[in-house]
Amino acid sequence: MSTIADSIMDAAELRMRGGGFNGFSFREIADDVGIKSSSVHYHFATKEKLAAAVVHRYADRLAERVDRELAGGLDPYDVLTNAFRGTVRSANRMCPVTVLGAGSLGLPEEVAAEVKRFFKMCLDKLVGGGLLPDEAAELLANITGGMVVSAALDDIATYDRATVKLWRSQRAV
Amino acid sequence: MSTIADSIMDAAELRMRGGGFNGFSFREIADDVGIKSSSVHYHFATKEKLAAAVVHRYADRLAERVDRELAGGLDPYDVLTNAFRGTVRSANRMCPVTVLGAGSLGLPEEVAAEVKRFFKMCLDKLVGGGLLPDEAAELLANITGGMVVSAALDDIATYDRATVKLWRSQRAV
């Protein structure tokens, strides 16, 4: 895929972290990339398709990382919390799919489907790594909510406090 | 306060559950209530103030409920999970403040402050009910994320699976 399409998705992903599907515009993306808004439409016909593509790429990248680390024998708890911790520690400290997921009631069909696929994939990877389905659901909720609460409180330490301690001690027992 | 102002906040709260701050407009709210958009401005000068008022009211209502149930001797775990379970089970199954919180990076100052106050209040109530600060952070993240994931998967059962089982068994030990 061309570099421009990737740059467009990069810009969209970044802006999505702030305001979800309604938090970015073709003109903003175009300015970020250095082209005109009509050229963005050339690569992604509609806003819906652009958002869906961003989520899809994000999911693929996460899946690849998780698969690699699980194959290396790492604990699935660590694999997923660490993967999202990277997002939390980065500049805009919020997973774009989580933002979309929170507002999923008002999302266009195609985007909602990709978001659904993303969360399902996370659960599948955790179960594949040895967790019970309910454990997977709880861990994913913990991570997702940890990002939301830490973003809302503007305190990244909250993510660590919310995701690590009790889970670890429970498993240690 | 007049009934109209409440109706406006009702409509805004409902629509916020779908798309957060960018997910509603003065005209939509006006249509919902049955007045003109300029009349909405009469009650709430700006969109920022309307959103902030909605969050504030939502927080007050939750605080009242939580205080009442804690005073009745209920377990703080149950009190908060049940309070949000009510939201999950209702028609639009998502807490509006969670949606705003997820997109808090792009929120106007006044709204972000109210959202922050909301989550801080939740943590305070839990600690006041006897939880350790880290336990409170984990429970709140669990509840918040449970709502996000269950909304994204369009499956309300996910909220229960994510919030209840392991916490209970851990405390039973």
Added chain:
DNA sequence: AGCTATCTACCTACCGAGAGATAGATTGGA
């Protein structure tokens, strides 16, 4: 009682800005 002033809660009409999207011309490399 009668008049005036003020206030509330709405209205119509409009503004500039920006949205997503489209049509059609242009450019440049294979």
Added chain:
DNA sequence: TCCAATCTATCTCTCGGTAGGTAGATAGCT
């Protein structure tokens, strides 16, 4: 020559917000 990629220019729609007016209730004064 053809096609991918980008442009300019423009469409219609909706946005948050403002200006100015009006009906009706209330309050204060004489």
